[in-house]
Amino acid sequence: MYFQGLAKGLSVTLKHFIQSYTGKTGIEDGERITEPSLGGMFTVEYPDEKLPMYPRFRGALMHLRDPETGEANCTACGLCITACPQDCLTVEGDDGKGKDRRAEAFTYGLSECIFCGLCVEACNFEAIEMSSDYELSSSEREIVWDLERLLAQGDKYDRRQSGEDEEK
Amino acid sequence: MEFLKDLFVNIGLWFSGWLTGFMPAWGVEVVTGFLGAIILVFIGLFAVLILTWGERKVIGRMQDRIGPNRWGPYGLFQPIADGIKMLTKEDIIPTGADRWVHLVAPILVIIPAVLIYAVIPFGDGLRGADLNIGILYIVALSTIGTISILMAGWSSNNKYSLLGAFRAVAQLITYEIPLVLSIITVVLLTGSMSMVEIVENQTVPYMVSMPLVFLVFMVAASAELYRAPFDMIEADSELIAGYFTEYSGMKFVMFFMAEYINLLAMSGVIVTLFMGGWRFFGLEEILPFLNPFIFFAKCAFVIFLFWWTRATFPRIRIDHMLGMAWKALVPIALVNLLLVGLVDKLVEGTLLTSGVLLIVNIIEMVILLAILDKVGGKTRAKTMERVAAQQG
Ligand code: SF4
Ligand code: SF4
Numbered sequence: 001m002y003f004q005g006l007a008k009g010l011s012v013t014l015k016h017f018i019q020s021y022t023g024k025t026g027i028e029d030g031e032r033i034t035e036p037s038l039g040g041m042f043t044v045e046y047p048d049e050k051l052p053m054y055p056r057f058r059g060a061l062m063h064l065r066d067p068e069t070g071e072a073n074c075t076a077c078g079l080c081i082t083a084c085p086q087d088c089l090t091v092e093g094d095d096g097k098g099k100d101r102r103a104e105a106f107t108y109g110l111s112e113c114i115f116c117g118l119c120v121e122a123c124n125f126e127a128i129e130m131s132s133d134y135e136l137s138s139s140e141r142e143i144v145w146d147l148e149r150l151l152a153q154g155d156k157y158d159r160r161q162s163g164e165d166e167e168k
Numbered sequence: 169m170e171f172l173k174d175l176f177v178n179i180g181l182w183f184s185g186w187l188t189g190f191m192p193a194w195g196v197e198v199v200t201g202f203l204g205a206i207i208l209v210f211i212g213l214f215a216v217l218i219l220t221w222g223e224r225k226v227i228g229r230m231q232d233r234i235g236p237n238r239w240g241p242y243g244l245f246q247p248i249a250d251g252i253k254m255l256t257k258e259d260i261i262p263t264g265a266d267r268w269v270h271l272v273a274p275i276l277v278i279i280p281a282v283l284i285y286a287v288i289p290f291g292d293g294l295r296g297a298d299l300n301i302g303i304l305y306i307v308a309l310s311t312i313g314t315i316s317i318l319m320a321g322w323s324s325n326n327k328y329s330l331l332g333a334f335r336a337v338a339q340l341i342t343y344e345i346p347l348v349l350s351i352i353t354v355v356l357l358t359g360s361m362s363m364v365e366i367v368e369n370q371t372v373p374y375m376v377s378m379p380l381v382f383l384v385f386m387v388a389a390s391a392e393l394y395r396a397p398f399d400m401i402e403a404d405s406e407l408i409a410g411y412f413t414e415y416s417g418m419k420f421v422m423f424f425m426a427e428y429i430n431l432l433a434m435s436g437v438i439v440t441l442f443m444g445g446w447r448f449f450g451l452e453e454i455l456p457f458l459n460p461f462i463f464f465a466k467c468a469f470v471i472f473l474f475w476w477t478r479a480t481f482p483r484i485r486i487d488h489m490l491g492m493a494w495k496a497l498v499p500i501a502l503v504n505l506l507l508v509g510l511v512d513k514l515v516e517g518t519l520l521t522s523g524v525l526l527i528v529n530i531i532e533m534v535i536l537l538a539i540l541d542k543v544g545g546k547t548r549a550k551t552m553e554r555v556a557a558q559q560g
């Protein structure tokens with residue numbers, strides 16, 4: 001037979017065209033169906049639906065709180081500042097000594113951050129973590145987050161606080 | 169009821185009758201002619217809106233995507249949003265461009281596209297003009313579009329644009345021949361070049377009785393429209409956007425619109441020549457007001473075929489594309505012309521002619537394709553041998 005290859009190609013596209021209407025698609029029981037054999041479209045309609053981020057996804061930085069006292073874990077040791085290749089962190093501590101010292105101010109230059117996660121690696125006090133937040137657009141040219149903003153970010157995105165299983 | 173039966177024609181008659189009440193005869197002609205022209209142009213413009221949306225939707229679905237769906241029901245207002253966006257864009261004329269030619273090209277490209285609508289019969293009595301050389305008029309117009317493409321490419325002072333324009337000319341010269349040869353086949357059977365008479369003489373659609381001619385015409389038409397897989401002139405991966413690379417804003421939209429106006433016009437020509445125009449198994453006699461709907465439904469089918477092939481096939485290399493026209497389509501069309509002429513002379517009776525034509529076409533298809541397959545296979549084997557020898 002001639003034109004076999006052409007006919008085959010045409011039938012594939014037609015099959016997908018029909019399956020996009022008849023096939024299973026979308027979210028069922030909170031799970032997105034992405035089984036190619038089921039046919040249908042697999043587009044995630046982004047602003048309306050979002051894929052869950054993986055636990056190791058590196059979004060904007062956040063500060064974590066001590067679950068008991070509710071204070072920031074950060075001791076203003078400055079390790080993260082040394083580790084940061086972008087020089088986008090600053091910290092100021094209070095008068096306390098050693099582990100009792102607490103950070104009074106912390107700035108995070110989001111617009112310079114490259115989301116490498118080295119600051120998190122460097123921190124010895126489980127004070128910072130990368131959140132899964134990736135919707136970071138802003139109308140400001142320089143985005144700088146202070147300690148308050150970072151803690152708020154932590155309240156929102158810390159998986160341990162919300163009681164979610166971290167591996168999920 | 170009588171009025172409703174042939175609604176559109178009767179509205180026209182009533183309107184011109186109303187005008188005659190207070191106008192001289194020439195005034196009526198001017199007004200009705202002018203209104204008719206506006207309606208025809210608006211059919212084209214409306215087609216642009218629907219077709220851009222439809223193309224993105226259908227091709228999206230074929231690629232397991234959703235297509236435009238954000239604005240309006242099913243994303244129907246997307247073309248309007250696109251239009252507004254395009255209007256706000258800056259209009260750039262590149263340095264070293266031939267200013268006037270650059271400006272005129274987008275206007276010139278849209279005129280022949282719209283002019284084609286003048287001779288397409290949308291229904292019994294629904295047409296701009298019944299030229300007795302209608303189909304020749306269309307062939308002549310489709311070449312003017314290419315001149316404006318060449319103008320656009322040349323005046324842009326951009327190598328990619330110029331390359332795209334050159335390809336357009338090569339492609340047009342090549343594919344005009346199988347296109348016209350298959351038109352001649354139809355004209356030979358009908359004995360007339362008037363679009364209306366071609367429809368009226370088609371008891372059996374020529375698509376059924378001459379599938380091979382239809383196939384040749386479809387391939388040549390999609391090359392004439394510069395649509396994928398024959399979109400050599402705007403091959404995005406090679407030429408950025410081909411001849412309209414340097415155009416922005418509204419001037420870019422003009423080329424875009426011309427493309428879609430041409431698409432509907434060409435599918436209208438295909439429907440008229442091969443699918444019986446507004447006729448549909450006698451329905452056109454019972455309910456004449458359905459004529460334009462039948463016509464546009466058939467157009468939609470043809471356009472879907474174009475979209476379908478676009479979503480399926482990758483672009484053909486330019487030498488293969490020209491080779492295909494000269495080595496495959498032109499011989500097929502010539503042999504076809506000969507055989508159709510013979511059958512037309514030897515066999516009497518419409519239905520009998522159609523049957524014999526169908527049989528002849530199928531036999532021809534089998535034989536010609538076998539020959540092409542053999543020849544093509546030989547060339548391929550030779551090439552493969554050479555490649556193998558080079559790799560050594
Ligand atoms: S993620 Fe990298 S760049 Fe961003 S603050 Fe941490 S160390 Fe600096
Ligand atoms: S965030 Fe961690 S590493 Fe950085 S200053 Fe605070 S405790 Fe030290």
